[in-house]
Each structure stands twice: as C-alpha cells, then as structure tokens.
Amino acid sequence: MVVIPYPGRGHINPMMNLCKLMALRRTINFLITVVVTEEWLGFLEPEPRPTNLRFATIPNVIPSELNRGADFTGFFNSTQTKLEEPVEQLLRRMEVPISVIIYDNYLIWVWNIGSRMNIPVASVFTMPATVFSMCYHYRLLVENCHAGDNFSGNMEEIIDYIPGVPPFRVCDLVTIFNGKGKEVKPATLQAVSMATKAQFLLFVSIYELEPRVIDALRSELSIPVYVIGPAIPYFSLNDVSNDQNTPDYVKWLDRQPPDSVLYISQGSFLSVSDAQLEEIISGIHDSGVRYLWIARGETNRFKCENDEKGLVIPWCDQLRVLCHSSVGAFWSHCGWSSTKEGAFSGVPMLAFPIFFDQVPTSKMIVEDWKTGRRVSTQEGILVTREEISKLVKSFMNKESEDGKEMRKHAKEVESICRQATAEGGSAQIDLDLFIRDISKS
Numbered sequence: 383m384v385v386i387p388y389p390g391r392g393h394i395n396p397m398m399n400l401c402k403l404m405a406l407r408r409t410i411n412f413l414i415t416v417v418v419t420e421e422w423l424g425f426l427e428p429e430p431r432p433t434n435l436r437f438a439t440i441p442n443v444i445p446s447e448l449n450r451g452a453d454f455t456g457f458f459n460s461t462q463t464k465l466e467e468p469v470e471q472l473l474r475r476m477e478v479p480i481s482v483i484i485y486d487n488y489l490i491w492v493w494n495i496g497s498r499m500n501i502p503v504a505s506v507f508t509m510p511a512t513v514f515s516m517c518y519h520y521r522l523l524v525e526n527c528h529a530g531d532n533f534s535g536n537m538e539e540i541i542d543y544i545p546g547v548p549p550f551r552v553c554d555l556v557t558i559f560n561g562k563g564k565e566v567k568p569a570t571l572q573a574v575s576m577a578t579k580a581q582f583l584l585f586v587s588i589y590e591l592e593p594r595v596i597d598a599l600r601s602e603l604s605i606p607v608y609v610i611g612p613a614i615p616y617f618s619l620n621d622v623s624n625d626q627n628t629p630d631y632v633k634w635l636d637r638q639p640p641d642s643v644l645y646i647s648q649g650s651f652l653s654v655s656d657a658q659l660e661e662i663i664s665g666i667h668d669s670g671v672r673y674l675w676i677a678r679g680e681t682n683r684f685k686c687e688n689d690e691k692g693l694v695i696p697w698c699d700q701l702r703v704l705c706h707s708s709v710g711a712f713w714s715h716c717g718w719s720s721t722k723e724g725a726f727s728g729v730p731m732l733a734f735p736i737f738f739d740q741v742p743t744s745k746m747i748v749e750d751w752k753t754g755r756r757v758s759t760q761e762g763i764l765v766t767r768e769e770i771s772k773l774v775k776s777f778m779n780k781e782s783e784d785g786k787e788m789r790k791h792a793k794e795v796e797s798i799c800r801q802a803t804a805e806g807g808s809a810q811i812d813l814d815l816f817i818r819d820i821s822k823s
C-alpha cells in the first residue's frame with residue numbers, strides 16, 4: 383500500500399493517523415509506504431510508528447513547509463506540477479508490488495499515475511464531507527446564482543438544495559467560490575470530480591456528525607465511500623500516562639483550576655492580519671481569562687510574561703492539551719483536524735475561521751452541533767479588543783444558561799466521537815470494510 387499525503391501539516395496529520403490506525407488493525411496484511419519529501423521525513427521520523435509502516439522520500443522539489451503560509455497559491459501550484467515525476471519514478475522503482483495507492487484528494491496527478499501503472503487508487507478528503515458535497519454540487523450553486531459569473535452578491539441568501547446539507551447562508555460556503563482563495567477553485571473542483579472516478583473514496587470524518595450528507599453522497603456516487611473516523615491521535619492518548627518527560631505546558635495546565643483555560647490556536651500555517659492579532663492579544667489580556675496560546679513562530683509578538691495567567695508557546699501536543707481537565711474552551715480557526723480534536727475532547731469552541739473549509743466548518747460547530755459561538759459575524763471586519771474581551775469573558779462563564787446548554791451539547795458530541803471510534807463503532811467498521819475491500823482488489 384502506497385500512501386501519498388499532500389505536503390502540509392493539516393493534511394499529513396490525518397493521513398499519518400489513518401496509516402497508523404490501519405497498521406494496527408488485526409486484519410491488515412499490507413506493508414504501508416508513505417511517500418514524503420526529505421524535509422517532511424525530518425519532521426515525521428522521530429515519531430514512533432508500527433513496524434509495517436515505513437517512509438520513502440523524494441527530493442525537496444517544492445517550497446519549504448516552514449513558510450508555506452506566506453504564499454498559499456504558489457505552494458499549492460507547486461504541489462500540482464512538481465511532485466508527479468519524482469513520485470512516479472519512485473513508485474516504478476519500488477521493490478514490492480503495489481496493491482493500492484491512497485492519496486490526498488488535492489494531488490490530482492496521482493489518479494493519472496494509478497491509471498498509467500494500472501493500480502487502484504483511493505482518494506482521501508481531509509476536509510468535511512459537507513465541503514466535498516458543496517464542491518461536487520458546484521453546478522447547482524451556479525444555476526441558483528449563488529456562485530459563478532452570475533452570483534447575485536447577496537451573502538445572506540439561504541442555500542437549501544445541496545443534498546443532505548442542512549440549510550446555510552451563502553456566506554457560509556467554502557470561501558474559494560465567492561471569497562478568499564478563488565485562485566484554487568478550478569483545481570479544487572477538478573480534484574473533487576477526479577475523486578469520484580477513483581476506486582475508493584475516504585472521508586476522515588465521523589458519520590454521526592454529518593450523516594445526511596454522507597448518505598446522499600453514497601447514493602449519488604458509483605464508488606464505495608468509507609467514513610473512517612476523525613483520524614486524530616486518540617489511539618496514543620493513553621501512552622502519556624507513562625510519560626517520563628511531561629512537557630512544561632502540561633505541568634502548567636496541571637496547576638490551573640478545572641475548565642479555566644482558553645486554548646488558542648490557528649492551526650499549522652495560517653494567521654489573521656497583524657491588526658487583528660493585536661486586537662485579539664489585547665482583548666484576551668483585558669478579559670482576565672487564563673489562556674494557553676499557540677503562537678508558532680510569532681511568540682515574540684506577544685510581549686508578555688508567561689505566568690500563572692497565561693502561557694504562549696510555539697507548539698504543543700494539541701489533543702493532549704484539549705483533553706486536559708483545566709482546558710475549558712478552544713479558540714479555533716476551525717481547520718478540520720482541530721475541529722475534530724475539539725469535538726472529541728468535548729470542549730466548546732470560539733470559531734474564528736480564516737478561509738476555505740473553515741467557514742462552513744464554523745457554521746457546523748455553531749449552528750448544527752451547537753457547540754460554539756462565532757467571534758466574527760462579518761468577514762473582513764476587524765473585531766475590536768473590547769468585543770473580544772466581552773465575548774471571551776461571557777464564553778468562559780460556566781454559569782450562564784446558554785453556556786450550560788452549549789457545554790451539554792459539547793459533551794454529547796464528545797460521546798458521539800468516542801462511540802464512533804470505539805471497537806464496533808461506525809469508524810472502526812468502515813476502516814475494516816476498506817481494508818477488506820482493498821485486500822480483494
């Protein structure tokens with residue numbers, strides 16, 4: 383089995399978790415080879431992995447992961463044009479026969495390699511199934527003037543015709559149609575269309591959280607669709623009880639009162655504008671709420687002492703942090719992995735999407751699951767420090783009636799995620815079905 387992830391943290395993480403989950407299943411009899419660039423091997427190699435899971439590398443033919451966010455489109459385009467040749471050469475040199483290629487939906491060219499080498503391909507969509515469906519039904523959006531050249535411009539109109547997707551406003555669409563990231567719309571639509579011609583389609587989602595849209599896709603598509611669970615590292619959570627080297631941020635969390643800390647993260651590579659970041663920093667400080675903040679390379683912009691009130695660090699083991707009893711809420715950009723980690727941990731979320739799928743995901747969190755609030759209600763308008771301070775204070779207040787209601791929903795969603803990923807749950811069943819089906823192919 384050869385696995386080809388899109389070379390970005392938000393894509394590699396779910397793909398690696400999928401690989402580890404498969405490698406650990408009793409039913410598996412494959413050697414799994416994950417193809418990454420040499421740079422990515424350096425990031426991934428130190429992590430423990432099952433013996434039937436190995437890496438193979440290609441040279442660093444694309445820009446570095448370390449400043450990927452600086453030119454999203456340029457990076458994306460390089461993944462479309464620079465990787466195919468070295469990957470195909472590597473696959474043709476592989477010493478074991480390849481039964482199936484599992485690839486990230488956005489690497490459209492893998493489909494062509496599979497076809498040339500006569501190997502079945504499985505497409506993995508690392509965003510919500512809801513977003514896949516929005517892209518798959520783009521034609522309906524154009525027909526209804528909610529996207530495309532005849533778009534009416536009314537962002538408040540309701541869209542209620544995407545099969546299985548609960549009604550939503552035009553402004554909740556994936557932003558590449560009418561907002562940020564339009565440059566990658568053609569490639570995204572093509573990738574989704576090609577995925578429907580793969581032999582298998584996998585969603586790293588929880589069936590029970592998007593059931594109707596998944597049912598609708600299953601009845602529309604002619605290929606098998608598997609919903610293999612969140613693909614977050616829940617299977618390694620228990621390992622930390624024997625952790626000899628507890629990180630300092632976990633020791634800091636250990637000293638905080640239950641549910642008192644707001645965990646703040648914008649994922650692996652995107653940022654809000656400098657002006658907005660200033661407002662968020664001041665607003666959080668003014669609120670007096672305890673926080674643990676992931677600043678990646680920007681820790682020096684925070685100009686604050688790390689103390690008992692707050693901690694700013696470059697990176698953490700996010701799922702472990704979210705599951706800590708001191709964490710009471712998650713300020714998130716609503717990347718799909720972060721959202722699933724928040725859902726699995728049962729914490730309510732303050733949704734501050736930046737672009738792409740994060741916008742429809744924030745709608746699901748706030749309106750469908752009812753486990754969060756929006757920080758900003760209008761794209762592109764600066765949210766002031768006063769608004770942020772007020773919102774954060776009320777969000778962290780456990781006694782308010784709507785806060786209690788939201789926490790109750792968050793616990794229900796947690797329970798759904800834990801059941802789906804337990805033995806016999808929907809995610810495990812689909813993963814075993816996928817392994818069975820590729821073994822036959």
Ligand SMILES: O=c1ccn([C@@H]2O[C@H](COP(=O)(O)OP(=O)(O)O[C@H]3O[C@H](CO)[C@@H](O)[C@H](O)[C@H]3O)[C@@H](O)[C@H]2O)c(=O)[nH]1
Pocket residue numbers: 391392393395396508509647648649650651652676696697698699700701716717718719720721723737738739740
């Ligand atoms: O301190 C940290 C912060 C983040 N993470 C991990 O980094 C990943 C972040 O992934 P995600 O939440 O999906 O965000 P992005 O990195 O922004 O992911 C990109 O890819 C996703 C999957 O396609 C999309 O949903 C997002 O919109 C897109 O920005 C997750 O696994 C987190 O656990 C850590 O381990 N430690």
